[in-house]
Amino acid sequence: MTIALHRFPLSHFSEKVRLMLDFKGLDYRIVEHSPGPDQLALMKLSGQRKVPIIEHEGSVIHDSTAIALYLEHAFPDARPMLPSDFTQRRVVLDMEERLDAVLGPRVPGIAADEALRDGDLWADVGAAAMATSGVPRALIRAVGWIARPASFLPPVRRQLDEARTTVRSLLLELCERIAADGYLCGRSPTLADLTAAGLTLNLKVPDSPHNALPHRVGEGVREFINDPAVGRFFDWRDRLYAVTSRSAP
């Protein structure tokens, strides 16, 4: 039975789950929502307000890690994301947890800050993020005009600087791991790799048929994508997308 993936179009945790579904070769359809009143429907469906949520044969699962464990269990014949060896499995799950903790809260702020520097990009990103809400583009632009000065306030700047520094040093570490073994936890892709690829969704728009910003492919946070040291991470991510992805339904 087809899996339903409920997401916000630009949700990086949802992209992590979508990559899992592709990686395992599972049949799925995407149900788009927007942050705001739409979340009442999510609450009704799953008892909480966040995406990703999947529905499969009467089960409703939320939280990307819980979904990963569910998929491994429910589809034992599909390509595994977790090693069978328990020590290795722990290594992968620890890396996934760390990537969630570091990238999860920081990437959206960094990406929003970048978008605020360019009115058209802000409007495109806002329109994609709120696609199912009917919020007019003019209102999205107006929110950008208000938010931009606020992004220069010293406490906000300090937080964004911390986010950029922390994410940069993590991405550099990931590049070293990839250079050594090809993937983050060894010589074959695991949940850790799908997590790193999915959670960096909004740092550089991937070339994917499910991407909500198709005319912005390859664009992103210039400080990262134009830096050859960190740029290597995105070259690796492109290759991972190419071997993982399937065409749009």
Ligand SMILES: N[C@@H](CCC(=O)N[C@@H](CS)C(=O)NCC(=O)O)C(=O)O
């Ligand atoms: N730990 C959760 C995090 C999910 C999460 O933070 N989702 C964001 C979108 S990327 C969300 O739904 N935010 C809406 C809200 O906080 O109301 C997971 O791994 O799935």
